[in-house]
Amino acid sequence: MENVMFEDEPKGQSKIAEDLLPIKDEKRTIGKFAYMSMWLGDGFNIGNITLGSSIVVAGVATMNLLQTLVAAAVAIIIVSIIFALNDRLGYKTGIPYVMQLRLSFGRGGAKFSSLFRGVPAIVWYGFQSWTGALALNEIAKILTNNRFNSTAICFGILMVMQLILSLRGFESIKTVTSVISVIMMISLTGLFILLLVNHGGAIGQNLVHAKGSWGLTFFGFIVAFLGNYTAIFESAADYSRELKPGMSNRKRGILYFLPIAFSYGITLLTGAMLAAVTKIASPVNAMSQIFNNNWITLFVSLFIVLGVITTNAVANIIPPTYVLTSLFKLPKKLSLAIVTILAVFTFPWLLVQDSSSAGLTLFIHAYSIFLGPMTAIILIEYYIERKQRVDLKELYSENLRNSNWKAFTALFVGALIALVQFDLSWLIGFFVSAVIYLTLNKFGKRTTD
Numbered sequence: 001m002e003n004v005m006f007e008d009e010p011k012g013q014s015k016i017a018e019d020l021l022p023i024k025d026e027k028r029t030i031g032k033f034a035y036m037s038m039w040l041g042d043g044f045n046i047g048n049i050t051l052g053s054s055i056v057v058a059g060v061a062t063m064n065l066l067q068t069l070v071a072a073a074v075a076i077i078i079v080s081i082i083f084a085l086n087d088r089l090g091y092k093t094g095i096p097y098v099m100q101l102r103l104s105f106g107r108g109g110a111k112f113s114s115l116f117r118g119v120p121a122i123v124w125y126g127f128q129s130w131t132g133a134l135a136l137n138e139i140a141k142i143l144t145n146n147r148f149n150s151t152a153i154c155f156g157i158l159m160v161m162q163l164i165l166s167l168r169g170f171e172s173i174k175t176v177t178s179v180i181s182v183i184m185m186i187s188l189t190g191l192f193i194l195l196l197v198n199h200g201g202a203i204g205q206n207l208v209h210a211k212g213s214w215g216l217t218f219f220g221f222i223v224a225f226l227g228n229y230t231a232i233f234e235s236a237a238d239y240s241r242e243l244k245p246g247m248s249n250r251k252r253g254i255l256y257f258l259p260i261a262f263s264y265g266i267t268l269l270t271g272a273m274l275a276a277v278t279k280i281a282s283p284v285n286a287m288s289q290i291f292n293n294n295w296i297t298l299f300v301s302l303f304i305v306l307g308v309i310t311t312n313a314v315a316n317i318i319p320p321t322y323v324l325t326s327l328f329k330l331p332k333k334l335s336l337a338i339v340t341i342l343a344v345f346t347f348p349w350l351l352v353q354d355s356s357s358a359g360l361t362l363f364i365h366a367y368s369i370f371l372g373p374m375t376a377i378i379l380i381e382y383y384i385e386r387k388q389r390v391d392l393k394e395l396y397s398e399n400l401r402n403s404n405w406k407a408f409t410a411l412f413v414g415a416l417i418a419l420v421q422f423d424l425s426w427l428i429g430f431f432v433s434a435v436i437y438l439t440l441n442k443f444g445k446r447t448t449d
Contacts, residue, residue, distance in 0.1 A: 052271025
């Protein structure tokens with residue numbers, strides 16, 4: 001691995017926060033099984049089940065089971081491929097995503113472009129945590145026979161728990177996600193089997209034999225499945241830099257494909273089956289109707305809480321922490337605390353209301369149209385423009401170009417054209433920005449501001 005030492009402080013070297021320096025081989029402690037468990041834990045969450053349930057609209061399945069399986073398979077393959085491609089720079093060099101952005105967008109441009117990943121993560125951190133607090137409150141109400149009832153207190157407890165977990169570093173996250181992913185895998189597999197055994201007839205009638213669509217609806221769901229993971233594989237370097245060295249590209253690809261295929265696939269199918277059986281969009285309400293007892297409510301609520309912890313730990317805490325560290329050169333632990341505070345001030349108790357669902361959906365589309373183009377730009381920069389050769393001393397230098405107008409042109413034009421067809425925005429933005437960035441780099445001379 002091509003780590004770079006910074007003790008000598010070369011001339012022109014930028015004063016970079018220590019937590020953004022390349023991680024040395026001997027300090028990378030995440031093994032392959034722990035790494036896979038992270039993606040298992042991230043996949044088993046109520047958000048993915050809800051995405052699956054959205055296939056059924058007003059009691060009618062917009063896609064049948066075969067179409068759902070094919071759409072999920074296509075999305076999972078694309079997600080795994082991009083993960084394996086985009087994790088390579090972080091794995092080879094030990095640098096985080098915010099430093100990777102410097103290659104394409106420049107020293108100052110990287111700080112601006114990193115906000116497209118950091119801000120949504122903070123919003124989701126708060127949103128997921130409040131959802132978990134609602135579930136934790138349900139558990140407390142049942143266990144205390146309704147003597148305790150305060151979502152706000154549960155929210156505070158959950159935020160403190162997650163902050164403590166993240167402050168303890170990737171080692172702690174590795175241990176917790178490994179345990180939780182096994183619990184959730186067993187629980188969700190059991191729910192999947194129960195649905196098939198007890199409600200096979202309704203699933204067959206309302207999902208298997210539904211007419212569905214192979215048209216815009218089908219491709220729209222592929223993009224939705226992709227969009228659900230885009231922020232995570234966009235910042236793949238934040239995770240791969242913690243992975244033990246010595247693994248081939250093929251082996252790392254398997255580390256993504258297997259857990260994502262299983263966890264993402266089963267959660268999407270479970271959501272679709274729940275909605276097909278109950279004709280209820282909310283998986284929590286759907287499960288309550290099917291089982292209708294306190295024990296099941298406890299199970300569902302515990303599932304949600306565990307899913308929130310693993311999802312936030314993997315996807316929503318670390319990336320914005322690096323963004324803050326890069327923007328203000330703060331210590332990592334202080335950045336973690338600030339990210340937690342900022343998540344509280346996103347007012348997630350307002351975002352979870354039914355009246356806010358349209359605005360939240362718009363917000364998801366808004367940041368997704370930027371992340372598709374950004375993914376194309378950073379892959380082209382690393383593989384085509386630089387041919388996987390990166391001078392880390394130059395990358396960390398104060399003399400590095402401040403911004404790259406070609407990258408920003410490709411980013412904003414791609415995002416603008418993606419607005420033409422919202423349902424396919426990620427794919428459109430990705431390919432349009434790829435073509436523009438390649439063209440500008442081929443026919444224009446690089447400029448340094």
